[in-house]
Amino acid sequence: MPHATIRDVAREADVSVASVSRVLNGHTNVRPAVRLRVEQATALLGYVPHAGARNLSLARAGAIGIVLPDLHGEYYSELLRGMDREASSRDLQLLLTVMHDRPGRHVTALQTMRGRVDGLCVMAPHIPADELAANLPAGVPAVLINCTVEGSPHLTLHVDNVAGAAAMTDHLIATGRRRIVHIAGPATNLDAVERRRGVEQATARAGLSVRVLPGDFHQEAGIAAANALLADLDQVDAIFAANDMMAVGALMTMKRAGVAVPDRVAVAGFDDIPLARLLTPALSTVRIDIAGMGARAVAGLAALIDGDSDGSDGIQPILPTLVVRDSTDQPSLETGHSKGERRP
Amino acid sequence: MPHATIRDVAREADVSVASVSRVLNGHTNVRPAVRLRVEQATALLGYVPHAGARNLSLARAGAIGIVLPDLHGEYYSELLRGMDREASSRDLQLLLTVMHDRPGRHVTALQTMRGRVDGLCVMAPHIPADELAANLPAGVPAVLINCTVEGSPHLTLHVDNVAGAAAMTDHLIATGRRRIVHIAGPATNLDAVERRRGVEQATARAGLSVRVLPGDFHQEAGIAAANALLADLDQVDAIFAANDMMAVGALMTMKRAGVAVPDRVAVAGFDDIPLARLLTPALSTVRIDIAGMGARAVAGLAALIDGDSDGSDGIQPILPTLVVRDSTDQPSLETGHSKGERRP
DNA sequence: TAAGTTTCTGTAACCGGTTACAGCAAGCCT
DNA sequence: AGGCTTGCTGTAACCGGTTACAGAAACTTA
Numbered sequence: 001m002p003h004a005t006i007r008d009v010a011r012e013a014d015v016s017v018a019s020v021s022r023v024l025n026g027h028t029n030v031r032p033a034v035r036l037r038v039e040q041a042t043a044l045l046g047y048v049p050h051a052g053a054r055n056l057s058l059a060r061a062g063a064i065g066i067v068l069p070d071l072h073g074e075y076y077s078e079l080l081r082g083m084d085r086e087a088s089s090r091d092l093q094l095l096l097t098v099m100h101d102r103p104g105r106h107v108t109a110l111q112t113m114r115g116r117v118d119g120l121c122v123m124a125p126h127i128p129a130d131e132l133a134a135n136l137p138a139g140v141p142a143v144l145i146n147c148t149v150e151g152s153p154h155l156t157l158h159v160d161n162v163a164g165a166a167a168m169t170d171h172l173i174a175t176g177r178r179r180i181v182h183i184a185g186p187a188t189n190l191d192a193v194e195r196r197r198g199v200e201q202a203t204a205r206a207g208l209s210v211r212v213l214p215g216d217f218h219q220e221a222g223i224a225a226a227n228a229l230l231a232d233l234d235q236v237d238a239i240f241a242a243n244d245m246m247a248v249g250a251l252m253t254m255k256r257a258g259v260a261v262p263d264r265v266a267v268a269g270f271d272d273i274p275l276a277r278l279l280t281p282a283l284s285t286v287r288i289d290i291a292g293m294g295a296r297a298v299a300g301l302a303a304l305i306d307g308d309s310d311g312s313d314g315i316q317p318i319l320p321t322l323v324v325r326d327s328t329d330q331p332s333l334e335t336g337h338s339k340g341e342r343r344p
Numbered sequence: 345m346p347h348a349t350i351r352d353v354a355r356e357a358d359v360s361v362a363s364v365s366r367v368l369n370g371h372t373n374v375r376p377a378v379r380l381r382v383e384q385a386t387a388l389l390g391y392v393p394h395a396g397a398r399n400l401s402l403a404r405a406g407a408i409g410i411v412l413p414d415l416h417g418e419y420y421s422e423l424l425r426g427m428d429r430e431a432s433s434r435d436l437q438l439l440l441t442v443m444h445d446r447p448g449r450h451v452t453a454l455q456t457m458r459g460r461v462d463g464l465c466v467m468a469p470h471i472p473a474d475e476l477a478a479n480l481p482a483g484v485p486a487v488l489i490n491c492t493v494e495g496s497p498h499l500t501l502h503v504d505n506v507a508g509a510a511a512m513t514d515h516l517i518a519t520g521r522r523r524i525v526h527i528a529g530p531a532t533n534l535d536a537v538e539r540r541r542g543v544e545q546a547t548a549r550a551g552l553s554v555r556v557l558p559g560d561f562h563q564e565a566g567i568a569a570a571n572a573l574l575a576d577l578d579q580v581d582a583i584f585a586a587n588d589m590m591a592v593g594a595l596m597t598m599k600r601a602g603v604a605v606p607d608r609v610a611v612a613g614f615d616d617i618p619l620a621r622l623l624t625p626a627l628s629t630v631r632i633d634i635a636g637m638g639a640r641a642v643a644g645l646a647a648l649i650d651g652d653s654d655g656s657d658g659i660q661p662i663l664p665t666l667v668v669r670d671s672t673d674q675p676s677l678e679t680g681h682s683k684g685e686r687r688p
Numbered sequence: 689t690a691a692g693t694t695t696c697t698g699t700a701a702c703c704g705g706t707t708a709c710a711g712c713a714a715g716c717c718t
Numbered sequence: 719a720g721g722c723t724t725g726c727t728g729t730a731a732c733c734g735g736t737t738a739c740a741g742a743a744a745c746t747t748a
Contacts, residue, residue, distance in 0.1 A: 003483045005734055016698040021736060029696060048481060050459030052400050053734035056703050061396060063439070063460075071428070073618070077421040084415070084442045093456065095407065096438045098428045112437065115394030115704080116407075137392060139347050248622060274417070275619045278592060349704055360728045365706060373726060397704035400733050459734080 004045040013041035024049060063093040064301055065117035067109055069126050070098055073245070074273050075290060082294030083121065090302050092118075099124060107135050114140070119301045121145065125190040141304035143297045146191060155300050156315045157293060161191055161270075164286040164320035165198025168240060168268050171284075171322060173206050175330045177238035177266055180208065183215040183225045183250065185242040192217070195242045195270060211235070215246050222249025230257050237265055238328070244269035244276050244285055251279060251327060266328040270320075281326035288320045348389040357385035368393060407437040408645055409461035411453055413470055414442055417589070418617050419634055426638030427465065434646050436462075443468060454479050463645045465489065469534040485648035487641045490535060499644050500659045501637060505535055505614075508630040508664035509542025512584055512612050515628075515666060517550050519674045521582035521610055524552065527559040527569045527594065529586040536561070539586045539614060555579070559590050566593025574601050581609055582672070588613035588620050588629055595623060595671060610672040616665075625670035632664050 023038040123145035185192025215221035241247035247269030272287035367382040463485035529536025559565035585591035591613030616631035
């Protein structure tokens, strides 16, 4: 005996399915006696409504699809936390799909969501804008996170990576660094590209040039870059990695090689993963309120679904915060500059 | 014009819905000419099948529900990573629900899954076993992670916390520690209780006693405990926290207070979060293959769903690994014991 | 008491797919 | 040619809910 249906309950309570449905959904136009019989039958049979069937007839899934790139680390758990917070307060469920890099899977990931969700939150900094645009289902409300689909009809949240990276670069320059090296992220990743642009703009404004080493957002890339730099330390007095994990790799490598951080070389990252503040020296970085971003995305999507907004709000910027810690302290002069957080 | 249905496609291609369905599902008994017409109509209308409707008639949701406690940190992203890996290889989607601690929500969390998923992965170390048992839907295959429902008909994965904690304790004792302090987790949390038991058993076997301080798995609790210990440092030569985050708090507090780690006091944790290895000194801990556990849970659930197994496998143990790093190095004698990983 | 309301209840259609079954045409056999 | 397969196609029922609409019952009102 698999599971009771609403018709089983109706039979048991000796009423029609309509009455059962009405009782279950809290409609008021039901005689108390009927209501009672239905409630007893429901309890007796241990009946739980079949959400899928309900969704079909209501044309409302009660769930939203979350599409993320291959996930790693605290960044994602924070994002999901923020999304969940917002979603559960609205009685929405989260259908999670990871967009693996296997080619052709992008389409699948988006299409299997059709008829399962009321809307989509897509985060895909690694997918070319046009490919994404082509595959986003037309009728479904969607919020994009960090993927610019230019002129898209979708609400888009976008971290101001350029401003964040520039703020950190300005800070490095202001504290006397002149030979800044940037460890970049993947060239195909939008975040990475923008962060690099921020560094380049800020150094250019200060009349400096910046050396850029390749990276892929993983710790090992930071280690490799730092090792390359050890060959000629005179060429560098600051390392700014495109994310914290690479900064961690660079920081550890420098420490192991006996290079004083921050006195000899400053090290900075981007993201402010929880680990950053626990390192020795604590890592200066650029903070993104990841959970807040996730929550905003879901809130925006919910508004879209409820029709409280069209997507015309366009691109909403997420402003990162500069977080100065020990790893980029002033080299020696010690002017006692203030440490802490500031808006870029 | 919201979305094309299978009947629209049938009309466009001038065939019956049955034929459309057959083409879409790759049945072979369709004349090539018909197949072609259907494919053209599908493309023309941009038709994507409605998964919800499909699920209803197939009585198969193509998704599994993941129920987790309030999520934080790398532990969860790793777990989800492992689950996703296994699920996406089986074309299952993950419906994520967080079991908040708001009372009464437990039921809701489990019930809203009915008719939406083919099975459940539930991780709820903080929910009393009987409450969980009462609320698990009867007909739905389920895998439990770290929550013992005694005599339950469900496949259960269970980290051998006792063995892991005992292994770490034995290691501390073997390297000369005698005054061991355990910072415990919440008394209502199964993992926490078992870890404490492991410590107590191992110390008892060695004829030692252990001092237990309260904690709640958060970093602040580790700080508080360490501060309490600073009052009388002679009473302690090792701190073993019930998880890494508390160990981090304790480690930082000791360092700040100028207490030499590991020479004066050893510090150890449990979980092996990625951060552990990056601290100075690197934190000894007990590793759980979190992603592997998630993958095993989903694989087990999939087998259950496909009927390849009944749940009678009972409780599957997950064996943690002892990871010895600098924070529990031998105090001074320096016998040059091997560092690294071993099975408990 | 009959007509007119109001309140409750039940029947049946519908959401968008799948598929058992029946029907039809073509091909093969004797 | 008649009978049998074989192969393709379409009709309609079904999955498990919701709800428009009609009908019955109860209650007013004149």
